[in-house]
Amino acid sequence: MKVSIEWLKDYVEVDASTEELVDVFPMLGMEVEGVEGGGPADMEKVVVGEVLTRNPHPEADRLSVCTVNVGEGQPEASIVCGASNFQPGDRVPVALPGAKLPGGFKIKKSKLRGVTSEGMMCSAKELNLGDDHEGLLVLAHRPDVGIPIKEAFADSDVTFDLELTANRGDCLSHLGVARELAAHHGREIQFPELKSDAPTVSEPSIDNLLSKVSIESENCKLYLAWTIKGLKIGPSPEWMKRRLEAVGLRPINNVVDATNYVLMETGNPLHAFDAKKIGGNEIRIRNATEGETIQTLDEVDRKLDESMMVIADAEKPLVVAGVMGSVDAEVDENTTDIVLEAAWFSPGNIRATARKLNLSTDSSYRFARDVDPQLSRYSARRAIDLILETAGGELVPEEIKVGDPPRGDRTIEIAPNFVRSTCGYEVTDEQLADAWGRLGFTIEKGEQWKVLVPSFRAEVDRPIDLVEEFVRIHGTSEIPEARVVCEAVSRHDAAQFTFSEKSVDALVGLGFRECCNYSLRDGKEIEVWADQATVDALTLANPLTAEHTHLRASLLPGLLETLAHNQRNHNDLRRVFESGRVLRAGPKGTTELQSIAFAILTKPIAREWDTELAPDFHEAKLIANRLLEATGIIMPKGGLRSLEDSSAWQQGHAASAGDVHQNRVELTVGFCKLSLSRDKGVNGPVLACELLVDPVMLRQKVKPVKFRAFGSFPPALKDLALVVDENVPAEDVRLAVETAALQAADKQFVVDPVTIFDVFEGKGLGEGKKSVACAIRFRSDERTLEDKDVNAAFDETQRILAETTDYALRS
Amino acid sequence: MEEQLQAILAETESALATVEARSQLDQIKASILGGNGKLTALMKGIASVPKEERPAFGQAVNKTKKQIENLLAQTAASLDNAEDAAALGKTADVTLPPSGNYVGGLHPLTQVKRRITLIFRQIGFTVAEATEVETEWFCFDALNTPEDHPARDEQDTLYFPKESRFGNVSKKSDEAYVLRTHTSSVQIRTMLKEKPPIRVIAPGRCFRRDTVDATHSANFHQVEGLYVDKKVTIRDLKAVLDHLLRELFGKEVKTRLRPSFFPFTEPSFEVDLFSSNLGRLSNKWIEIMGCGMVDPKVFDNVGIDPEEWSGFAFGLGIERVAMMLHGIDDIRHFYQNDLRFLSQF
Structure with a gap:
């Protein structure tokens, strides 16, 4: 709202300068958005001049040569001018040689197309008085010739553009603002006297x-x-x-x-x-x-x-x-x-x-x-x-x-101690009475004070509102500085926050750069990365633009765009990640999930002196495993399984584990569908991974781990190679061997996790077959195992495998 | 005798000079110190030495034996060294960049978020979280924002359709779901779940229905703070915020609390900052955050007795702080993820 200072003066004495008011209004709760008028700043050698003659410039059609009276006792100045909106007799601002205009422009005596100019006649813009730079600022109020330009504007009005908070409707008028200034300065307010009246x-x-x-x-x-x-x-x-x-x-x-x-x-x-x-x-x-x-x-x-x-x-x-x-x-x-x-x-x-x-x-x-x-x-x-x-x-x-008027003045009861206990610093009864009194509130003292608030302050109706009014008028600069003193609170960071921080640190440590993408996405994209139910669930009722109609279901589209953007700009950024919230439709409604996702561009951006091997699926899987370890998330049962028929991931080169609605954890890793990353503008295959976690799971309290003792006796090693169909997952073979070995050991001794040490396809195995070689380590916590124990267990392992699987022993 | 010893020593030295492999070394060792070695043979001759000369003889032989053993050990060590040197191949040019020079890095918003959380940790605040999808009650009503408040307008707030159903965002009754417009909703969820005293901050993502430009973003980040205890005062509020701003922007900054209005605090203030060290924002009052004493109505809404408890709350924009700290002039930089931007911080 605009207020005119001249107008305000009808109701309250204002002797503060414009500069002072710029600080006064905000501290009353009214932000100053702009100040207009009030003339130019004080500038040396800029004076009021009167144009005496105006003649065409001999060399330039658009210029004129003027003689200007710049004050009694001063020689007339000859000034070349490009403006055309003035006549001899007009008074205008004149910047004489040596003057410095706003913006730092210095005036010198100079020649313009062969004619000497002893200064410059100014436009409003040149004096920082407005945007008008088309013509001279003709001073219609004809200030005295020769006076400094600031004085020529001494009487001019200043308007303030004030931004009021939503609760201060009472200040949307000159009287309202005047009331505030009166309260601030401790002055009286004068209402215009009325003449007309009628019953x-x-x-x-x-x-x-x-x-x-x-x-x-x-x-x-x-x-x-x-x-x-x-x-x-x-x-x-x-x-x-x-x-x-x-x-x-x-x-x-x-x-x-x-x-x-x-x-x-x-x-x-x-x-x-x-x-x-x-x-x-x-x-x-x-x-x-x-x-x-x-x-x-x-x-x-x-x-x-x-x-x-x-x-x-x-x-x-x-x-x-x-x-x-x-x-x-x-x-x-x-x-x-x-x-x-x-x-x-x-x-x-x-x-x-x-x-x-x-x-x-x-x-x-x-x-x-x-x-x-x-x-x-x-x-x-x-x-x-x-x-x-x-x-x-x-x-x-x-x-x-x-x-009838729906409301009038009202009384609020308040104990002065309530103000003191809210403020936390010394407040005297006199200070309270003074601040409220200046606002036009009437006070009846007692154990409880009765404060009568006039009807124009509709929003002041509780004791706490009176505290606010006191603090505002008494001045927030009166609030003393203090040290923070606080007792410990027994509370931990939210588990979801801790999870996110750990995952961020893990990936930064693995050489990934953190990114931050917008949450609002296009519905078509959601369909690719989630399912139709999720597309429907994530639709906003009132999207602002047609591209931002949905909330994100995955962090990966944003990361692909990040890779594409940097690749386009020849920035060598190939490993990126983001931590954030995504949503997925589920059986109990849409669920907000914590996601951590990374993406690796497998193709170099620029030539390198030492070409590295392109990262493959297993590198991404390794990073995913590290991420799980660093965040304490347990891989869902069954582990990673090849992903079939995915619209986002490349068939045969991507895997997933778990379902976020059933297991509260879902991990997907592998190559993004090549056509998809290509459509996003990425040149080269992209390896990616997204770990979705339902925050509910993070809230579960984890019991301290109980230590298990282990023996110091050496293990006995046995290797076993099995020939299986080439499309049997190696993990199935390994798990079968481990299960058989555990069964064979019959709790008589320990079996370490079985590991795969060789996978071979080719000669001698037959068409469509492969060999998976596993290492078994038997141990005992009590003794060194004897050959006969180990051999018996190994034989039993093979027997069980022969019985329970159709895997053949590689001869 | 002495001559014989010297001869053996000399012979060993010259033999070792040509050694290239450990097998040769072993042969030499056997030929001198082995059962039939030359020095061993000499030792065996001690029997024929007169009794009184035997100690001197023994000492001389032992001395030579030590010398020879040292020589052998030296040669063995240099053979090891040569093998180790060969094992790692050609020496590296340590000035070359590693291939795939991936150095990870934190996004500047995360860095600023962490700075702020660390500052609050010093004074006993811990982090609270709530969902980005909220309901009107948690985002507005509970925060004492009237039904017809402009902030709730569909012009400003992103809504979900009436029939939407969220599994892990609880509702008060049948109000609509929204994307939270501020992290203040975390105050409400925290106060409903936890008993005072409460001292939490809540960094998080917020949403406005804004057209993206240099100063506006459809999503942005805030840090909310809430402190509820017995006898919390305006003075405490100022102390905590002064602590924050001095830690963030330097000890010399000045702050002021400018009276303002938020539905959920009373009194409410904007906090202004004055610093000589903020680039083009130097030497003038800059609005940095909002704050105030928790309005008694908010306490009523979450079942905390305002007669017994008092508190303050505040919120500041992470992007805004980052832009001020680093002199960033366009908020879109944070979401473009250009390496030339990210790698500066």
Whole structure:
């Protein structure tokens, strides 16, 4: 909201400089968005000059050569100028040689196309007074020639653009801001004195232009109507126009301007109707009927619904209540009689209507922030004074009043100690009384103080609100510095956070660079990386753009884009990862999961002196295993299994373990489907891995591990090679051998995990066969095993394998 | 005698000079010190030495034997050295880059997040987490944000369709699901789950329905803080935030609490920072975060008695802090993941 300092001075003494006010307003809770006017900064050798002559430049059509009077006793300056918006006799800012303009531009005596120029006449932009650089800044108020330019603007008004917080509707006016400044400086506030008055009636008399006013909507609690007859519409006086323009309003005519002026003065929106256009001389404040239409003053036809309130006559709606009037009851140049409205409308209702109509006005903005109903009558009388002064006419001596102000002043009981215990620093009773007193609150001291808060402060209604007001007016700079003193709290970081941090550290340690991608994605992509159910579940109701319609189901698409972006830019970034949240549809609804994913571009970005072997599936699997180890996640039972029919992963080169809905953990690793990474713009195969974890699992408390003792006797080694079909997973063979060995050992001794030490395909095995060689280590915790024990167990292992599998012993 | 010993020593020396393999060394050793070796043979001759000369004889032979053993050991060591040197091949040019020069690194947002969490750890805060998908009650109502507050507008908040069902995001009643617009919702979930005293921070991702440009991002990160205990005061709030900002931006920074408004705190403040060391943001007040004393209505909403407990809450943007600390002028850099950006931090 724009406020004019000159205007504020009508109500409160303001002696602070613009620079001081820039610091005062924010500390009252009003942010300064901008400051305009007030003239230029103090600049040496920039003075007011008067153009004496203006002649064409002999060498250049667009330039002129002027003589300029730059002050008594000073020689006339000859100045070459490129502007054309001035005449001899005009007074303009002149920068003389030696002057330094904002932005650091130094003025020197110089020659322009052969003619000497002893300075420069300035535009508004050159003095940092605005954006106008087309022509000179002609000083219409004709300040004295030769005075420094700052003095020429000494009387000019300054406007502040203030941003108010949503709770401070009371500050949306000059009086409101003046109240705050008065409180800050401990000064009195001066309301303009009123001249017009009239007794209040609930029904219009026979002499009134209105025959009836009725409230039929619960969203209007108070409605005041005044009528003026025989006025003459015309332009407003200059002083009013200037003020309205200063705060960004366009002057229209004396009646409309008076209502706008009061809006900006008191914050109470008023509305003037042309009385002759009110059908049936009746005003009804009612809800709109479904589909009812109105053409608002911005000449847009608007369709209303039952939730919206209108001010109607006997036949039609005239105003969208609190928002905007219609062309039907507009005050125009032929208007002679008016009805002036002041009212209180429910803030929520006005806000909803304005939002539905996408129509925010000065009026709706204020009603939505709860105008002071106790000021409605004052505001109406103030506008009447202005209208009678500027448009003439005669007030019908009655105020029609329907309803009552919904709220008034109220008393809050508060113990001064409550303020002290909330603040935590010394606060005296006098300081409390002073701060609240300056805000216009009245105090009745006692054990509990009774603080009477005026109606304009709708939002102050609890003791804690009074604390806030105290802190604000007393000044936050009074809060003393302190050291942090705190007792220990027995609490650990959230398990999900710890998991994420560990996984991030593990991958950084493995040479991966952390990335951060947007969460919002395209639905088509989700279908590739998850399933149709997930696509449906992750659809947003109100996406902003067509590419960002869904939440992400996987971190990998973003990582592929990261690889592609860097590859395109010749950045050697081949190992990337991200930690973040993803969502998947599941049997119990959509689940938010913790994900950690990495991607490896297997092709070098640039030529290298020493070509490394391209990373393969097993390298990715190894990194995945390290990740599990570092984060304490246990690989789901069954381990990694080849992934079939995946839309995201390359058949035969990718594997997965677990299901995140059943096991709470799901690991997928391998080559991204080559066509997919190619479509993402990545040149070369990409190895990737994503570990999904349901945070519920992370919350489970893990018992401390119980130590198991182990023996010191040497193991006995036995090797066993089995010939199996080539498509049998090696893990199946290994597991079979391990199971058989454990069974053979019959708990008489220990069997270490069986390992695979050779896989061979080729000569001598037969078509479609391969050999898997496993190493078995038998141990005992009590003794060195004897050959006969070991051989018996080994024979038994082979027997069990022959019995339970169709694997052949390799001869 | 002495001559014989010298001769054997000389012979050993010259023989060792040509040794190239361990087998040759073993042969030489056997020919001198072995059962039939020359020195052994000489030793055996002690019987024929007169009794009084025997000690001197023995000493001389032993001395020579030591010398020979040393020579053998030296040769063995140099053979080992030569073998080891050969085993690793050609010497490395240590200035060449390793192939696939992967050095990992933390994203700058993670680095700043960790700095902030570490600062709060010093004063006893631990990390709390909640979901990014939230419900209107946790994101707005519980935080005392009125039904018709602009922040809840579909213009600003991303909603899920009414029929959506989430397995691990609990609802209050049948309110809509949203993407959380701030990490303040973590306050609510924490207070419902844990008993005071509570001292937590919650770093996390938030969402606004914003068009992406240099200063806006559809998702961004915040750190929320909550401190609930008996007799928590505005002075405590200032002490904690001053501690944070001085640790983050240097001891010389000035701070001020500027009165403001948030539905969930009363009184509410914006915290401004003044530093001579912030590049183009130097020497002026810069808004850095919001804070305030927890509004009694919020305590009521989570079943904590505001007569007994008080507290403060605050929130700051991680991107904003990172941009200020590092002089980054475009928020999109954080999400583009260009190596030339990432590798700077």
